[in-house]
Amino acid sequence: MNEKIVIRPPQIGPIAPAPSKPVSKTGSKTGVGFETIFQEQLAGQSEIKFSAHALKRLETRRISLGNQEMALLKDAVNKAEAKGAKESLILMDQMALVVSIKNRTVITAVDEASLKDNVFTNIDSAVIVKQ
DSSP states (O other): OOOOOOOOOOOOOOOOOOOOOOOOTTSOSSSOOHHHHHHHHHHHHTSOEEOHHHHHHHHHTTOOOOHHHHHHHHHHHHHHHHTTOSEEEEEETTEEEEEETTTTEEEEEEEHHHHTTOOOOSOSEEEEOOO
16 A cells, blocks of 8 residues: 555647737738727617617507608717717607617607606706707
């Protein structure tokens, strides 16, 4: 029982650097430039989202937003953001939308019939959009 156990470290040979991909003029190894990636990220951030509550309100109140309305909404959100707004009431033809400007998310939607005698709280700005 006097056997000795000897553990020897594995033999490691010389380490060679991994072959690198050629670097493009833009500085990116994949060939996609910083400007392209940056613009794609900006485009993704500029999209308007809808909360589950807002989608439910749009459906129950039969409010539909076409391409033109979405473009006007995006423009209104951009204007509110430029002024430093956080939560904004956006009034469009026959509807009102409460939007989280920071998250670019519509929180709720109200149709023309529900606008009468309605009070909007927790907003710091309003944008009136004309078509």
